[in-house]
Amino acid sequence: MQKTLERVKQLLDYCASQEEAVITYHASDMILAIHSDAGYLNESKARSRAGGHFFLSSDVQNPPNNGAILTIAQIIDAVMSSAVEAELGALFINAKEAVHMRRILQEMGHPQPRTPIQTNNSTAKGVINLRVRPKRTKAMDMRFEWLLDGAQQGQFKIYWRPGKTNLADYFTKHHSPAHHRNVRGEFLTRIAELQRLRQEQAKAGREAGLATTDGIMFPKCSARVY
Numbered sequence: 500m501q502k503t504l505e506r507v508k509q510l511l512d513y514c515a516s517q518e519e520a521v522i523t524y525h526a527s528d529m530i531l532a533i534h535s536d537a538g539y540l541n542e543s544k545a546r547s548r549a550g551g552h553f554f555l556s557s558d559v560q561n562p563p564n565n566g567a568i569l570t571i572a573q574i575i576d577a578v579m580s581s582a583v584e585a586e587l588g589a590l591f592i593n594a595k596e597a598v599h600m601r602r603i604l605q606e607m608g609h610p611q612p613r614t615p616i617q618t619n620n621s622t623a624k625g626v627i628n629l630r631v632r633p634k635r636t637k638a639m640d641m642r643f644e645w646l647l648d649g650a651q652q653g654q655f656k657i658y659w660r661p662g663k664t665n666l667a668d669y670f671t672k673h674h675s676p677a678h679h680r681n682v683r684g685e686f687l688t689r690i691a692e693l694q695r696l697r698q699e700q701a702k703a704g705r706e707a708g709l710a711t712t713d714g715i716m717f718p719k720c721s722a723r724v725y
Contacts (some may be wrong), residue, residue, distance in 0.1 A: 523688040524566040527555045529609040531600055532562035533616045536662075536670075537575070537589035538671035539582040547579045549589035549669030551596065552686075558612050560658075564666065567686060569596065572670040586623035589671075590616060591642040594655055601654065614655050619662035627657045655683070 534552040542548055551571030556562035571593055579585040593616060601611045618624055629644050649655045662668060669682050683689075688696075 517683075518687075521688040521690070521693055522566040523537050523693075524555075527565055528557045529555050529604060529607075530558045530562065531597060531604060531611060531614050532556040533593050533614065534665050534667040535586075535593045535616050536665050536667035536671050537579075537582070537585035537620075539579060539585040542574050547575045547580050547585040547588065547704045548671045549575050549585075550667040551589070551593035552666040553593075553596070553600070558709045561660065562615055564685065568652065569600070571596065571667075572672060574707050574718070583620060583622045583626070586618060586620040587642050587646065589667075590618060590623060590627070590646055590657065593667075594646060594649055597655070598649075612656075613653050614651075616655055616657050616720060617660050617665055617667075618657060619660065619665040619668070621659050622661045624657050627655075637674070672709065 507528065532554055536550045537548070538548040540547055549571060551569070552567055553569035554562075554565040554567055554569075556565050573592070575585065575588045575592070577588070579588055594614075596618070597614050601614060604611055624630075627650050646655070646657075650657060666685055667686070674682075684692075
């Protein structure tokens with residue numbers, strides 16, 4: 500009971516001290532993109548954490564960020580024996596979620612190329628792309644083979660970029676309050692930015708002859724009585 504009370508108080512303190520959470524979605528080509536990351540042995544009982552940032556973007560080498568359509572932040576059930584194994588576990592978790600999301604987008608009329616999944620572990624990328632053949636444990640075998648099949652079937656494209664560009668890192672580590680404040684803008688729209696966007700939209704609406712209500716533009720109309 501006491502632990503629950505402390506957690507509730509922490510949540511209420513966070514809500515009281517933070518700005519309103521606003522997610523902004525930009526027009527895109529509706530191509531699913533994912534950032535995947537893992538925190539190795541940073542949870543109790545020698546467990547690791549998987550994180551994923553899912554968003555809709557464009558079919559380019561490095562898809563630009565957009566508002567999140569799904570966020571993964573979960574503890575990996577099995578105990579991982581290395582950082583590479585933890586990264587592969589996170590890739591497996593995120594890729595599994597991507598399978599049905601790809602199907603939904605395709606049914607909606609948005610054909611999907613190989614879904615780009617960004618990782619900041621070059622060894623994990625090399626394993627999936629068959630450039631590295633590690634001595635694997637049994638816990639690693641199933642995840643490795645499943646990811647390998649998905650990549651060879653043209654479902655996924657695993658690529659590497661530096662850790663500072665991987666947005667899933669935010670969900671896998673225990674960060675300081677300063678880091679939370681600095682990174683929050685990558686996922687949520689700050690109130691000042693939201694107000695600026697609304698002012699620009701209202702200005703554009705006035706110039707185009709549109710009326711605005713709460714930032715939404717409507718055609719201006721007039722009524723005449725005869």
